[in-house]
Amino acid sequence: MIEFDHVSKHYPGGNEALTNLSLEIRHGELLVLAGHSGAGKSTLLKLIAALEAPTAGRVLVNGLDVGRMRRSQVPYLRRSLGLVMQEHRLLMDRTVFDNVMLPLTISSQPPSDAAKRVRVALERVGLAEFENAMPITLSGGEQQRVAIARAIVNRPSILIADEPTAHLDPAYAREIAALFRSFHAAGVTLILATHDDTLYSPYGARRVELAHGKLLS
Amino acid sequence: MSAHLIALRQALRRLGRKPVATLLSALVIAIALTLPALGYVLVDNVAGLANGISGKPEISVFLKNEVPPDRVKAIETSLRIDPAIAALRFVPRDVALKQLAARGGFADVTGALVDNPLPDAFVIEPRNDTPASFEALRKQIATFPEVAETQLDSEWVERLHAIVVLARSITLLLASLLGAALLIVTFNTIRLQLLTQRQEISVKLLLGATRNYVRRPFLYFGLLQGLLGGVLAWILVAALLQVIAPQIEALAQRYSIALNIGGPAPWQGAVLCAFAALLGWLGAGISVRRHLHDGLVID
Structure with a gap:
């Protein structure tokens, strides 16, 4: 479970990204964060992955206060999460296989087992035949799917995605959204920030709207 | 252990990816090390001579x-x-x-x-x-x-001893200065690598890499580059001695001194390589500590 307990986040220069926000995300839930640009959606996701620390309040992930976590513990928290960013952040000088393999290499998985898991993840996102391709040769949608494969290869129980379909055309966006919904159906807690909540709302997602760092609904 | 092997493999890959740049950096290190190493070997030979004949004064x-x-x-x-x-x-x-x-x-x-x-x-x-x-x-x-x-x-013995002590001090000073040069070369090489690889580093940190996981390949890179420079310096010292030793011996002969210049012993070569590798590791370590987060975006 993820809990935001009276969380505020102020950036230097006076920008208040989140103000006294309290929110609970249950295990296995599909949560869609909606709101205008600058509403605080990305900040909220960053707080879960300890990419930012709250200025006030507590962020608990499975009972761990990530804001007060020792720096040496943060990598292990991130390994337990699947992160998909707006920019796919792929390594363009590595093959698709190597990109997806990266989280497993980082967590020192045995190579033979890791290779199998990479292939399963690529199959899951429909890119099994592209494992030797370089990301630059793939379309935007395919690149985002590689990023999703990389996020799920460690079999995370929580998947966080920040505007994963922002730069994709509607067809690709629907394809990616279907993929995320399938992960949720498999029991993964899914937290998505998106401008287009229609991709998820009809499928049992809880919609949470932010405006100017405050929870509206 | 496997994490170290992965880091070592990454460092070797980086060295092999740009062989000319690697060789040039190693040569810079080798040249910086050759001067004090050559000085040390020559002083060592003269000191041996001084010790050998200082019993003769009567x-x-x-x-x-x-x-x-x-x-x-x-x-x-x-x-x-x-x-x-x-x-x-x-x-x-x-x-x-x-x-x-x-x-x-x-x-x-x-x-x-x-x-x-x-x-x-x-x-x-x-x-x-x-x-x-x-x-x-x-x-x-x-x-x-x-x-x-x-x-x-014994006056001349005292003079010879004084010259040997002075030469040793100069060699040590040169070694310190040029060792610092090696440190700077490695520091800068790693700094540039960190800058060019900041996207990869940020992705790795995002995916749960520890600071040590990120640092390790750079440290191994520094160590290997230093080691390579040390080996090249050893070869250079041996080659230079082959050229100048006969001339020094001939000069000594004119003063009726039987001087036989010996090359660096294997243990001296090993110490040189270890010293270079250590400085490479150190330079990389300082650079990574200083620059790891320069321009890094992990959100």
């Missing part, structure tokens, strides 16, 4: 005139059992005069003498080869009442 002990032969014998016996004396030679005054006459140009002078003015003498070779021990022995011998004068031939 103390000449001149007795007073008309010391009875039995007293001369007693003094000789007393000196022979002295543990500070390695060798002893008695030169009777007649023999001394003959030796003087035998030297070119002195025959006429000695022939014109009515009496032999030279005293009996002992020529003593001290066991210990330090200038301080020479002086102590000289003072001890001078306490015999029959001894008129003692002459210590």
Whole structure:
């Protein structure tokens, strides 16, 4: 479970990204964060992955206060999460296989087992035949799917995605959204920030709207 | 262990990816190390020479005139059992005069003498080869009442020792300065690598890489680059010695000094390589600590 307990986040220069926000995300839930640009959606996701620390309040992930976590513990928290960013952040000088393999290499998985898991993840996102391709040769949608494969290869129980379909055309966006919904159906807690909540709302997602760092609904 | 192997493999891959740049960096390191290493080897050879021949200087002990032969014998016996004396030679005054006459140009002078003015003498070779021990022995011998004068031939040894000490200090200073250069070269190489790989680093941190996981390949890179520079420096020192050793030996021969310049011993080469690798590791470590987060975006 993820809990935001009276969380505020102020950036230097006076920008208040989140103000006294309290929110609970249950295990296995599909949560869609909606709101205008600058509403605080990305900040909220960053707080879960300890990419930012709250200025006030507590962020608990499975009972761990990530804001007060020792720096040496943060990598292990991130390994337990699947992160998909707006920019796919792929390594363009590595093959698709190597990109997806990266989280497993980082967590020192045995190579033979890791290779199998990479292939399963690529199959899951429909890119099994592209494992030797370089990301630059793939379309935007395919690149985002590689990023999703990389996020799920460690079999995370929580998947966080920040505007994963922002730069994709509607067809690709629907394809990616279907993929995320399938992960949720498999029991993964899914937290998505998106401008287009229609991709998820009809499928049992809880919609949470932010405006100017405050929870509206 | 596997994390270290992965890091080592990554470092080797980085070295191999740009062989010309790798070779150039290693050559810069090698050249920086060659000068002090060569200086060390040469000083080591000269120091060996100084140690080898410093036992040769002698103390000449001149007795007073008309010391009875039995007293001369007693003094000789007393000196022979002295543990500070390695060798002893008695030169009777007649023999001394003959030796003087035998030297070119002195025959006429000695022939014109009515009496032999030279005293009996002992020529003593001290066991210990330090200038301080020479002086102590000289003072001890001078306490015999029959001894008129003692002459210590150690000034040149002191000078040679002083030159060797100075040369060692200069070599050490050079090694420190050029070691710092190696550190800077590695520091800068790693800084540039960190800048060019900041996207990869940020992705790795995002995916749960520890700081050590990110640092390790750079540290191995620094170590391997330093090691490569050390090996090249060793080869350069050996090659340069092949060229200059005969010339130095020929020069020494002109001063009747049998100098045989030896190359760096395997253990010296190993120390050089280890020193270079350590400095490479250190330079990389400082650079990673300083620059790891420069321009890093992990959100």
